[in-house]
Amino acid sequence: MSARTRSLRVIGATGVLAVCAMLAFMTLDAGGRWDFVLPFRGTKLAAMLLVGYAIAVSTVLFQTITNNRILTPSTMGFDALYVLIQTTFVFALGSEAFSSLDRRIVFLIEAGAMIIFANLLYRMLFSGAVRGLHLILLVGIVFGILFRSLSNLMQRMIDPTAFVALQDRFFASFNAVDQQLLGVSALVVLAASVAVWRLRHVYDVLALGRDAAIGLGVEHRRAVFAILSIVAVLVSISTALVGPVTFFGLLVANFAYQMIPSHRHVFVIPAAVLIAFLVLVGGQVILERIFAFDTALSIVIEFIGGIVFIVLVVRGTAR
Amino acid sequence: MIQVRNLTKTYGDAVVVNNVCLDLPKAGITSIIGANGAGKSTLLGMVSRLVPMDAGTVTVDGLDVTKAPSDVLARRLSILRQDNHVVSRLTVRDLVTFGRYPHSKGRPTAEDAAAVDRALAFLELDGFADRFLDEMSGGQRQRAYVAMVLCQDTDYVLLDEPLNNLDLKHAASMMRLLRRMADELGKAIVIVLHDINFASCHSDVIVGMRQGAVVCTGTPEDIIRSDVLRELYDVEIKVHVIDGHRIAIHCG
Numbered sequence: 276m277s278a279r280t281r282s283l284r285v286i287g288a289t290g291v292l293a294v295c296a297m298l299a300f301m302t303l304d305a306g307g308r309w310d311f312v313l314p315f316r317g318t319k320l321a322a323m324l325l326v327g328y329a330i331a332v333s334t335v336l337f338q339t340i341t342n343n344r345i346l347t348p349s350t351m352g353f354d355a356l357y358v359l360i361q362t363t364f365v366f367a368l369g370s371e372a373f374s375s376l377d378r379r380i381v382f383l384i385e386a387g388a389m390i391i392f393a394n395l396l397y398r399m400l401f402s403g404a405v406r407g408l409h410l411i412l413l414v415g416i417v418f419g420i421l422f423r424s425l426s427n428l429m430q431r432m433i434d435p436t437a438f439v440a441l442q443d444r445f446f447a448s449f450n451a452v453d454q455q456l457l458g459v460s461a462l463v464v465l466a467a468s469v470a471v472w473r474l475r476h477v478y479d480v481l482a483l484g485r486d487a488a489i490g491l492g493v494e495h496r497r498a499v500f501a502i503l504s505i506v507a508v509l510v511s512i513s514t515a516l517v518g519p520v521t522f523f524g525l526l527v528a529n530f531a532y533q534m535i536p537s538h539r540h541v542f543v544i545p546a547a548v549l550i551a552f553l554v555l556v557g558g559q560v561i562l563e564r565i566f567a568f569d570t571a572l573s574i575v576i577e578f579i580g581g582i583v584f585i586v587l588v589v590r591g592t593a594r
Numbered sequence: 595m596i597q598v599r600n601l602t603k604t605y606g607d608a609v610v611v612n613n614v615c616l617d618l619p620k621a622g623i624t625s626i627i628g629a630n631g632a633g634k635s636t637l638l639g640m641v642s643r644l645v646p647m648d649a650g651t652v653t654v655d656g657l658d659v660t661k662a663p664s665d666v667l668a669r670r671l672s673i674l675r676q677d678n679h680v681v682s683r684l685t686v687r688d689l690v691t692f693g694r695y696p697h698s699k700g701r702p703t704a705e706d707a708a709a710v711d712r713a714l715a716f717l718e719l720d721g722f723a724d725r726f727l728d729e730m731s732g733g734q735r736q737r738a739y740v741a742m743v744l745c746q747d748t749d750y751v752l753l754d755e756p757l758n759n760l761d762l763k764h765a766a767s768m769m770r771l772l773r774r775m776a777d778e779l780g781k782a783i784v785i786v787l788h789d790i791n792f793a794s795c796h797s798d799v800i801v802g803m804r805q806g807a808v809v810c811t812g813t814p815e816d817i818i819r820s821d822v823l824r825e826l827y828d829v830e831i832k833v834h835v836i837d838g839h840r841i842a843i844h845c846g
Contacts, residue, residue, distance in 0.1 A: 475700075479692075480700070482680070485644075486673070487678065487680075489643060490642065490672060491668055491692060492667065492695065
């Protein structure tokens with residue numbers, strides 16, 4: 276059996292399981308009140324799918340341009356950067372002006388700022404100038420701490436009502452999704468996906484490393500700029516919707532690499548997305564319906580993801 | 595012809611390549627030799643647009659490498675650097691198929707598949723096509739990478755120390771392969787070599803570098819001589835003619 280057929284089978288099987296999880300999520304324990312249950316759960320499901328998609332795609336693409344399977348946008352401080360941008364906004368405008376502005380416009384401006392800053396800060400790091408995984412990882416951690424500390428500083432200086440409003444958004448929770456943002460997020464994800472699709476032939480070559488990619492005629496700087504921008508937008512979306520989720524991307528991307536017997540991104544990216552759907556929706560169903568506790572999915576995911584991260588770092592060092 | 599003019603590269607205060615002017619012919623094997631840190635790899639890196647230059651120009655058949663579109667250059671010049679490591683798990687065929695990327699743009703045709711098969715056969719890798727790279731010996735892996743650049747089907751093939759990690763037998767067979775690529779397929783091959791005697795026996799032209807500058811260019815007869823080598827390496831090296839080849843001998 277060729278790698279192609281086996282990859283397609285894995286994707287098919289994961290897809291079927293993900294759809295089952297979605298059906299279970301929508302229908303289990305509905306208690307007959309469909310007019311309430313369907314829209315209520317529908318928004319939650321939509322948010323989970325958007326976030327899962329954004330995190331899976333952004334992580335795989337990020338790992339492709341960094342040629343590394345341990346780094347993720349969140350371990351490199353991307354979501355902390357988004358939180359910082361958001362906090363700076365509230366700080367600069369004041370909470371009244373901030374809350375009177377249309378959330379969707381604010382989100383688009385924040386995502387734009389995110390693209391610019393992500394490219395300014397990170398392009399140097401991934402253009403091949405800095406070698407050595409540990410150095411890059413360290414820079415990412417330092418960036419993350421810097422962004423978080425700056426956010427914290429500003430959050431202490433703004434007035435308490437604004438602080439509470441901000442704080443609410445930064446706790447990862449699929450139960451308290453920002454509904455206003457769902458529509459605009461879906462549109463932005465669609466636009467990002469078009470960009471992802473148009474670059475589809477470049478990813479496999481980029482995964483060979485900078486030198487090989489340039490040797491094969493890829494405009495490396497331009498490709499890295501485009502992909503970092505896509506990653507920045509997708510991270511903005513997932514962070515805006517549910518707050519920072521650190522290890523989830525690492526988890527689904529590495530599951531996808533393990534399960535797909537091919538290096539090709541046309542298989543790896545869909546697999547990572549479907550695994551993200553399955554883990555998020557399936558995990559939520561199990562936690563809500565079987566164990567009957569409501570909020571802890573992100574904690575469980577972070578716990579498992581954190582262990583996977585440590586294992587990967589240790590193995591990466593050993594190699 | 596590849597024309598290098600006033601090429602300079604500095605890292606901080608260290609001048610790694612210093613005002614180099616050089617013409618590389620569009621045929622045969624050209625070897626670049628010199629001591630560690632002489633700037634050989636950096637020169638090759640700048641010629642192949644992988645390393646940005648601080649001053650000077652490089653043109654490949656009239657195309658300026660810093661200005662010409664990367665994909666146009668990729669159909670004229672291929673480069674293989676040292677220490678190739680790929681994160682993804684690739685089979686030999688996957689890797690060699692990447693060599694067709696400048697032509698196929700990610701959609702390999704039947705014609706591309708045929709070119710891949712020819713390259714595999716040329717490097718005697720037919721039996722290994724579906725093996726994973728991480729399951730192969732260093733020598734086989736190196737051949738797979740050379741098959742990839744061969745498959746790119748460019749007039750110029752640049753190789754940075756292709757004999758690294760190869761034992762004597764595999765190094766010799768690699769050099770014979772490169773000779774065949776030059777003679778039978780008409781490729782112009784430029785290699786950075788550490789072993790003076792491989793350079794002496796298999797090159798048409800040898801370029802000697804020292805402290806970032808090209809100090810001599812010529813045929814093996816011109817370069818593999820005691821006085822020239824002493825200037826290049828700062829050690830006493832005797833040269834004997836054995837079976838028509840000039841062999842450099844250095845003891846301690």
